[in-house]
Amino acid sequence: MSYIGQQLPADVFSGFTIDKFTGDGTANKALTLSEAPFNETAVLVTIDGVAQEPTDDFTVSGTTLTLVGTAANGSEINVTHLSGPVQVTQAASLDLNGASDKLILDADGDTTISADTDDQIDIKIAGADDFRFSANAMNVLSGSTLTVDSGATITNSGTATGFTDNTPAFHAFLNSAQNVSDATQTTIVFNSEVFDSDSAYDTSNGKFTVPSGEGGKYYVYASCMRNNFFNSRYIVYISVGGTTKIKAEERNSDTGGTTFDTVGVGGILDLSAGDEVTVSLYQNSGDSAGANGNSTESLSFFMGFKLGV
Numbered sequence: 001m002s003y004i005g006q007q008l009p010a011d012v013f014s015g016f017t018i019d020k021f022t023g024d025g026t027a028n029k030a031l032t033l034s035e036a037p038f039n040e041t042a043v044l045v046t047i048d049g050v051a052q053e054p055t056d057d058f059t060v061s062g063t064t065l066t067l068v069g070t071a072a073n074g075s076e077i078n079v080t081h082l083s084g085p086v087q088v089t090q091a092a093s094l095d096l097n098g099a100s101d102k103l104i105l106d107a108d109g110d111t112t113i114s115a116d117t118d119d120q121i122d123i124k125i126a127g128a129d130d131f132r133f134s135a136n137a138m139n140v141l142s143g144s145t146l147t148v149d150s151g152a153t154i155t156n157s158g159t160a161t162g163f164t165d166n167t168p169a170f171h172a173f174l175n176s177a178q179n180v181s182d183a184t185q186t187t188i189v190f191n192s193e194v195f196d197s198d199s200a201y202d203t204s205n206g207k208f209t210v211p212s213g214e215g216g217k218y219y220v221y222a223s224c225m226r227n228n229f230f231n232s233r234y235i236v237y238i239s240v241g242g243t244t245k246i247k248a249e250e251r252n253s254d255t256g257g258t259t260f261d262t263v264g265v266g267g268i269l270d271l272s273a274g275d276e277v278t279v280s281l282y283q284n285s286g287d288s289a290g291a292n293g294n295s296t297e298s299l300s301f302f303m304g305f306k307l308g309v
Contacts, residue, residue: 017081023047023071031065036109037081044080047071062109164308168198168214172206173301174293177227185237185282188224188291190302201302208277208304215273220246220304221266222279225292230254232285236263239278245269260292268307277304 019033037043040054043065052058052067059066071077103113110127123131132139140146148154172190180186189206201208210218224236230252238246248265269277279302283289291300 019079019081021077021079023073023075023077025070025073027070029067029071031067031077031079033060033063033065033079033081035081035107036060036063036104037065038083038104042081042083044078044082046076046078046080048075062104063107166305166308168200168211169303169305170196170198170201170208171298171301171303172196172201172203173298174291175295176293177290178293178300179227179288179290180281180283181288182286183282183284185235185280186290187278187280188222188300188302190279190300192295194298206278206302208302210271210273210275210277212273214306215271215275217307217309218269218271218277218304219266219307220269220277220302221264222302223262223264224279224281224290224300225262226252226259227290227292228259229283229285229287229289230257230259232283232289234261234263235282236265237280237282238265238267238269239280240269240271240275242278 017034019031021031023029033043037060040058040060043054043060045052045054045058045065057068059068065079067077105111105113110124112124114122114124116122119135121133122129123133128143129141130144132141171194173192173194174188174190175192178188180188187206189204190201191203193201193203198211198214200211200214208220220238222236222238224234226234231254233249233251235247235249237244246265246267246269248263250261250263252259252261271277281291293300
């Protein structure tokens, strides 16, 4: 056919797609179409030449057309698709008018975009609700996973909430020396704080108590400095509920001089809400002695934070 001007799109004169089926007497029979119609009015359904009423006589969902009632055994069912895909160049004029699941993106009709809620866009992939967009907000819906592939970078210039931030976290120290009795394991009360995100450490009794809802794995560490005494064992313990979990020991055999040896002990604890973590000290110098302290320096200290695992 001759024409003047720009050639028309290839699908302008394409014929209608017709799916043919044969009735078998099954009530409310589901038929699988070759393509997903926009809605019931986008197809013409006839049974033995008699046109069927959209919605009243049949419904569509994706590529499934379900007859309402029964098509007689051996009857001829024709489904004529009256509309095809919208050309990309005409997408700007496409108005879904609040229809749900009607912008179909794939062949079997289960990947869609909906705008049936005002000022909200919902994306469904393989029949599952995955993403929701609204003004200045994007939601990854329950059951969906947002994966950052290798080589990709997430840059945050705003406020991040709901991400692992390694809290509760605390750091406490002795602001003056604390002596303990000879050969007696005694709790060290670190009586000043540098930081305590959840107010979970008590400077009056030396206990860190895991807050409600914050159970998990914690890294804890304690360091105690000898308060200038020697010729003795010096053991630092980290305990949960009074039971020793981690300890470290230093044995000093000096017979004189100035001695400020430091013993550090740390590790990972699996804690539950309400667990109490303390640090204690044992020394057997034959006299009262203990851990050094200072009001401006953390000479002896206790710290910890929740791990994001």
